[in-house]
Amino acid sequence: MKYIALVITLMVAVTAPTIAFASDSITLRRDITVEGEQITLGDIFTGAGDKAGKVIAPAPAPGRSTIFKAISVARYVQSQGLDWRPATPIRRITVRRPGANISQQVVVDQLRAALEYETDLDLFEMSLSTQNLNIKVAADAPQTVSVENLYYNKNNGQFFAEILAPANSENGQRIRLSGQVHEQVLVPVLRQFKSAGQEIRESDIDYKAERASKVNHRVITDASLLIGKSPRRGVRSGVPINMSNLGDPVMIEKGKLVAVILEQGGMYLSITGRTLEPGGEDDIIRVENINSRKIIQAQVISEQEVRILTRQPQLASASAITN
Known part of the structure; x- marks a missing residue:
């Protein structure tokens, strides 16, 4: 020294x-x-x-x-x-x-307020180039800062600022800082984990701010598109949902015993079958007749029932049911 x-x-x-x-x-x-x-x-x-x-x-x-x-x-x-x-x-x-430390949060809050005015952005994430600030003022001085000069580059999001500690003081310290501003958008996410096939309700939806640069056209930004749908693969809470991972809710799981119904004219037949794949309401799935081992195409009509299609090949399969 x-x-x-x-x-x-x-x-x-x-x-x-x-x-x-x-x-x-x-x-x-x-x-x-x-x-x-x-x-x-x-x-x-x-x-x-x-x-x-x-x-x-x-x-x-x-x-x-x-x-x-x-x-x-x-x-x-x-x-x-x-x-x-x-x-x-x-x-x-x-x-x-002796000196008193000014907390980094005080500096961040003042910089953020100044950037909100300068950038006119509703949502943004701010990061500083210097992660561990060590700003001290006299022990009897207010632990405050003011932003004296601020330059923001709209094209790349970089900013440069000069802060004064304590705030608005005549003989305070002047510290130069730089950082980055990342614009954000609100994205609908799930409050808790949803497995494949589970229906998404309005009460399941929360919102999370994500960097706009990470939200591509495949990410769902409209919550109304989620309601009544279900993930094709499990989705963790707080994670943006991709459009390709969205489908109709599963009403009947794979391997479930269901009533297989055939209604044709005045004829009504019902046997027991086992589903070979999951399906949502009105989906066409493959079902195995547990008696004849025949595989037929059937439409999901409830959690317990499927209806045999009335096309000619299906009628032929239906005749096997009565054998």
Whole structure:
């Protein structure tokens, strides 16, 4: 850490001929801290009397320290008519300035508010190039920031900003930051997992903000397209749904025993069959006659029943049912 030079009077005191003073004895403070913007003799020594307010150097930044050579300090206090004789040898004197951290969330909130006004976007995600900000202000200063300058590139979403800490202060720190703005859109998602074939109801739907760049034309953005449908493959909660993974709800699962009905004219037949594939209402699925092992095409009409199609090939298969 660089040593900070004392004021010009210190330089004069070191180079000028020795001048006689009526010396007053002073004592070095054990833990030297300063609160303000300047370091005085009274901050470093006790017993400085009317010289206590004498400014010898600027204070370090909040949360930082300044180190002086002890021999330079000794020469300076002697030039002020003071006498300091440390009880033990000492080479350096450290002066600390306490500081308070400004939370990153405070900075993010102020930047976001400024970007909302600048970009005129309803929804966006903001990311900073610097992930771990370490902004300190004086311990007694407000832990606030203000955005003094902001530039936003609409073409690529990049932004550059200068913030002042504390907010609107005359002698605050100015920190330059940069980052990226990603426009977002609201996408309907499911509140909980839905397995293939389960019907999606309005109460199952929630919304999630997604980056617009990740939402292609195959992603469903209109919640009305989901209601009454079902996923062809299971969908986790909070995940955008692809149009290709959407179908009608399954009313009858594969391998289920159902009543197979044939109605033709005044004839009514009903046997037991096993479904060979799942199907939704009015879907045509393959069903096996558990007695004859014949496979027929049937239409789903409820959770327990399928109806044999009345086309000629199906009538032929139906005749096998009665055998």
